[in-house]
Amino acid sequence: DAGVTQSPTHLIKTRGQHVTLRCSPISGHKSVSWYQQVLGQGPQFIFQYYEKEERGRGNFPDRFSARQFPNYSSELNVNALLLGDSALYLCASSFGQVNYEQYFGPGTRLTVT
Amino acid sequence: GESVGLHLPTLSVQEGDNSIINCAYSNSASDYFIWYKQESGKGPQFIIDIRSNMDKRQGQRVTVLLNKTVKHLSLQIAATQPGDSAVYFCAENSYGQNFVFGPGTRLSVLP
Numbered sequence: 001d002a003g004v005t006q007s008p009t010h011l012i013k014t015r016g017q018h019v020t021l022r023c024s025p026i027s028g029h030k031s032v033s034w035y036q037q038v039l040g041q042g043p044q045f046i047f048q049y050y051e052k053e054e055r056g057r058g059n060f061p062d063r064f065s066a067r068q069f070p071n072y073s074s075e076l077n078v079n080a081l082l083l084g085d086s087a088l089y090l091c092a093s094s095f096g097q098v099n100y101e102q103y104f105g106p107g108t109r110l111t112v113t
Numbered sequence: 114g115e116s117v118g119l120h121l122p123t124l125s126v127q128e129g130d131n132s133i134i135n136c137a138y139s140n141s142a143s144d145y146f147i148w149y150k151q152e153s154g155k156g157p158q159f160i161i162d163i164r165s166n167m168d169k170r171q172g173q174r175v176t177v178l179l180n181k182t183v184k185h186l187s188l189q190i191a192a193t194q195p196g197d198s199a200v201y202f203c204a205e206n207s208y209g210q211n212f213v214f215g216p217g218t219r220l221s222v223l224p
Contacts, residue, residue, distance in 0.1 A: 004156075033211070042202050042214030043157065056211045090156055098208055102147065104156035 002027070004093050004105035012111045013081050021076040021108045025093030031055075032074040033102065034066055035090040043090055049074055050097040078110075086112045125221045132190040134218050136203035141184060143205040148177060148188045150199045151217070157202060160188070190220075198222045 005024045013019050025032050031050040035043035048056035049068035063079045072093075078085055088107040094100040126132045138146075144165035149157035161172045163179050163186075170177050176189040186203050200217040 035214075040216075042204075042216050045211040045213070048211060058211065098206070098210075101159060101162055102204075102212065103159050104149070106156045 004091055004103055006089075006091050006105040006108050008108060009106070010109045010111075012113060014113055015081055015083060017081050017112075018077065018079050019081060019110060021078075021089050021091075021110070022073065023076070023091030023093075023105060024073045025091075026103060029093035029095050029103075030072055031094045031097050031100070032068055032072065033092045033094075034074070034076045035092065035104075036060070037088040037090055037107070039087075046076070048097075055097055081112045083112050086110060122216070123219045123221065125223055126193050127223050128193060128195060130193055132188075132193045132197070132220060134188045134190075134201050134203075134220065136186040136188075136215060138184050138186060138203070138205045140205060140207055140213070141181075142207040144208055145206040146177070146179065146186055147204045147206075147212070148175075148186075149202045149204065149214075150197075151202065152199045160201075193220075193222050195222050195224070 007022045033048040034046040036046055037043045045058040046060050047066045052068045066076045068074045088109050090107045091105045092102045094102045147162045148160040150160050151157045161175050161177050163170045163177045168179050174191045178187045200219050202214050202217045204212045204214045206212045
């Protein structure tokens with residue numbers, strides 16, 4: 001069975017540009033969460049979507065936005081990229097909204113120059 | 114805000130020995146915990162979870178212990194193998210909230 005998939009694997013952008021990252025959850029999972037992981041640190045929560053609605057938001061600026069589609073896949077958008085946005089962006093899926101096993105994808109490595 | 118922390122940033126063990134990775138959490142309302150393993154360049158891999166109504170749970174070569182009194186979580190790996198070398202994270206969750214991760218512990222298995 002396919003796990004969580006993310007695209008692209010790697011991405012290089014320049015400051016001020018916009019980026020869209022994509023995630024497909026495990027089949028049957030309805031919740032998708034996005035995390036940012038800076039090198040040497042643990043993942044930091046950005047968003048959770050469940051049943052196409054935003055259910056949680058972490059302490060990130062409004063430049064970060066996301067959405068979930070009817071097939072439960074999700075996109076993370078980041079506008080006006082800053083050097084500090086360089087990180088591994090992780091998507092995780094779970095069956096339910098809270099207190100369910102959460103499985104991560106391989107991540108998208110974003111480098112902002 | 115509330116956060117999860119780890120006592121030891123690095124841990125080196127001999128191959129074949131048992132490993133114990135510790136985690137302290139600060140949110141007494143947390144009721145669900147997951148241990149993840151992350152290898153270089155990969156996403157975190159689910160290892161084992163435990164809910165607050167339990168104090169111990171066992172998997173294949175791994176055991177998670179939860180002590181709610183002192184808000185402490187540990188991951189025990191039996192007969193540690195070279196393939197166990199990775200960074201290990203504990204993550205806590207309280208009902209209706211998002212998962213909070215600590216900074217991680219790097220496990221290095223020595224031959």
